[in-house]
Amino acid sequence: MHEFLAQLFNGIALGGIYALIALGYTMVYGIIGLINFAHGDVYTLGSFFALTIFTALGVSGELHGVALIVDVAIALIGAALLCGIVGVLIERLAYRRLRNAPRLAPLITAIGISFILENAMQIWKGPAPVPFPAVVPNPSIVIAGVAVGAQQFLLVGLAVVMMVALQLFIHNTRLGRAMRATAEDRDAAQLMGININKTIMLTFLIGSALAGVAGFVSGVYYQSTWFFNGFGAGLKAFTAAVLGGIGNIAGAMLGGFVIGIIESFATWKFGGQWSNVTVFAILILVLVFRPSGLLGEAVYERA
Amino acid sequence: MRLILATVALAALAACSGANNASTSKNTTTTTTAVTAAPSPVPSGQVVKIGIDLPLSGGDASVGISTEQGALLAVDEAQKEMPRGFTLQGEALDDSVQGVHNPEQGVSNVRSFISDAAVLAVVGPYNSNVARAEIPVTNAAGLAQIGPSVVADNLTIGPDAAQLRRANPSLNTFFRVCTTDSRQGSALAQFARSLGFKRAYIIDDNETYGLDLADRFEKDFANDGGSVLARDHLAKNTQDFKSLLLKVLAAKPDVVFFGGVTSTGGGLIRKQMFSVGLGKIAYMGGDGLADLATVAAGQADGSYYTLAAPNAEKLPAAQAFVKAYRTKYNADIGPYSANAYAAAQVAAAAIIRAIKNAHGEAERAAVVANVASTKLETPIGPISFDKYGDVTNPVLSLYGFKNGQSYFIRQIQLKL
Known part of the structure; x- marks a missing residue:
């Protein structure tokens, strides 16, 4: 029981990171029907930005009190903002002109952008994993006999x-309504006076900023980052988005947690090398019986 | 739905190419056509050469150049022992393409050595995947090749090695002065037992190097009276090893052994050991963990690794070499300088014997036979080869981490 709970908590934390990345996948898909394969690399970029900001602030170890809040806020918001800008640039350079092209074209440019980002990051911080300072203290809290890090x-x-903020934004603001309208029918939305380019830019800004947040979180949590991290994490997060029902925000969240927990339990019960096999086997099973994913029926709710 | 399937397939494609980009592939196979050049013996009064094939530009240049310099120093020093009328030269070629060691470039370099009748032996390459491509070519040509640093097991032993020698199955032309990957596992098992560790948990990264290493450690640790609690393999492209480490924690090991390199999980495992409460447990692995501190910094403390070569800086026999190297190049020796020096010494000695025995003519076949029967004192110890071309007295060096810095512990001489 003790180990079961420890694995469960670990899986939930892992799932949290997948969920944050999956939100960006699902938003972009929801609005323009594109799988943004560069998204995983924007996530890695987030951790690189956060690391650079911490280095610039002179942070190399654990922080406390006001410094903790201020420095973490600067790095978190900075990483999110910079990733948001990168996302907007990617959209402008690689996707906008292909918006009306056959669907495979932007998919291939997305993979191209992914390779460009990976190699740029490899040049930036080198080919080896890079240490990330242990900024946030991690006192253990004991739940049912299991020590869980803060x-x-x-x-x-x-x-x-x-996720909640994103839901509220999409359902309760003018910009959110514009995004939903664009998702539903781009041409009609344009006829109603919605600026499509701006709306799609906003989608990329928010989605990439969320990847930046995930990158920041992973850096702090694993105290390490690597130019190639985004590939594996991005693929899992994409899977999470599909599992939850791509285009559905709550679904991305649910998918992320489910995959994190499955991965954790599979490693525990079947061994590390079977974790990916188990995750993808379950994905296949779910898609066979529910092709639109766990929460995918609610098409009208597409972000 | 169709789109999703298509994208998943594309992602899988990207996965393949991505993985190739990220790791130096250790299993490049290159089909080579037999080279049938049979150069005539070098007549008296001529230049004879030792070809040197190493990565001399790009990411591998720092180690490649210090290795090259070690070999060239030995060539210089052998000059005075050359029979009258012969001049020995070292000719170095770079096997890097766009900054990365490249098997095809290695093959092309070796071919150019083969077509130059003056080249009687080759020192190199640096990397195992380049060696895998080159061995069939030198084997077909009957040219002796001595590797200073290539440590993959299956270059010399087993069915893979036999496959590399298919052009000339009865003739072994490839030798190495370093030991092999998996012997590091033996050295580490011996060391772990000497520290009194009884319970080992073994993890590997599911790649050739890591599997060989972990297999050997597992076997030797158990034979030496230790108990192996469990063996686990890692999935690729993973960042989170906490689930696995929670399992390790429950097994209560004295030592966690990792077969693999820092970037396939070796670094993150050490860091995450601290977050699940395994921080005080010892951590061990092969030369793949030599750069552990760059990832784990202070958390590397309490970890140990081996190099598949002795630490020449600390070997009494190597002091003269270390000094000569410093005098000549005004720099400290690199990790494989001493090995390259020894490899070139072996090659030069074989060439000198060949010329003397043939009364002033040098033949490649005689050089190969002489290398095989080498008995030579070198800075890294006495060198002789078994029938596979591996050294018979492997010496490895053992290191640990203190305050986030690696430090030398001692040399380990393996009993075979």
Whole structure:
């Protein structure tokens, strides 16, 4: 039981990171029907930005009190903002002109952008994993005999807050309504006076900023980053988005947590090398029986 | 739905190419056509050469150049022992393409050595995947090749090695002065037992190097009276090893052994050991963990690794070499300088014997036979080869981490 709970908590934390990345996949798909394969690399970029900001601030170890809040806020917001800008640039350079091209074209440019980002990051911080300072203290909290790090709560809390904020934004603001309208029928939305380019830019800004947040969180949580991290994490997060029902925000969240937990349990019960196999086997099973994913029926709710 | 399937397939494609980009592939196979050049013996009064094939530009240049310099120093020093009328030269070619060691370039370099009748032996390459491509070519040509640093097991032993020698199955032309990957596992098992560790949990990264290493450690640790609690393999492209480490924690090991390199999980595992409460447990691995501190910094403390070569800086026999190297190049020796020096010494000695025995003519076949029967004192110890071309007295060096810095512990001489 003890180990079961420990694995469960670990899986939830892991799932939180997948969920944050999956939100960006699902938003972009919801609006323009594009799988943005560069998204995983924007996530890695987020951790690189956060690391650079911490280095610039002179942070190399654990922070406390006001410094903790101020420095973490600067790095978190900075990483999110910079990633948001990168996302907007990617959209402008690689996707906008292909918006009306056959669907495969932007998919290929997305993969191209992914390779460009990976190699740029490899040049930037080198081919080896890079250490990330242990900025946030991680006192253990004991739940039912299992020690859970405070960071795990922060991570999951942050993911849930982001999802709720995103839902509220999309359903309760003018810009959110514009996004939903664009998702539903781009031409009609344009005829109603919605600026499509701006709306799609906003989608990329928010989605990439969320990847930046996820990158920041992963850096703090794993105290390490690597130019190639985004590939594996991005693929899992994409899977999470599909599992939850791509285009559905709550679904991305649910998918992320489900995949994190499955991965954790599969490693525990079947061994590390079977974790990916188990995750993708379950994905196949779910898609066979529910082709639109766990929460995918509610098409009208597409972000 | 169709779109999703298509994208998943594309992602899988990207996965393949991505993985190739990220890791130096250790299993490049290159089909080579037999080279049938049979150069005539070098007549008296001529230049004879030792070809040197190493990565001399790009990311591998720092180690490649210090290795090259070690070999060239040995060539210089052998000059005075050359029979009258012969001049020995080292000719170095770069096997890097766009900054990365490249098997095809290695093959092309070796072919150019083969077509130059003056080249009687080759020192190199640096990397195992380049060696895998080159061995069939030198084997077909009957040219002796001595590797200073290539440590993959299956270059010399087993069915893979036999496949590399298919052009000339009865003739072994490839030798190495370093030991092999998996012997590091033996050295580490011996060291772990000497520290009194009884319970080992073994993890590997599911790649050739890591599997060989972990297999050997597992076997030797158990034979030496230790108990192997469990063996686990990692999935690729993963960042989170906490689930696995929670399992390790429950097994209560004295030592966690990792077969693999820092970037396939070796670094993150050490860091995450601290977050699940395994921080005080010892951590061990092969030369793949030599750069552990760059990832784990202070958390590397309590970890140990081996290099498949002795630490020449600390070997009494190597002091003269270390000094000569410093005098000549005004720099400290690199990790494989001493090995390259020894490899070139072996080659030069074989060439000198060949010329003397043939009364002033040098033949490649005689050089190969002489290398095989080498008995030579070198800075890295006495060198002789077994029938596979591996050294018979492997010496490895053991290192640990203190305050986030690696430090030398001692040399380990393996009993075979």
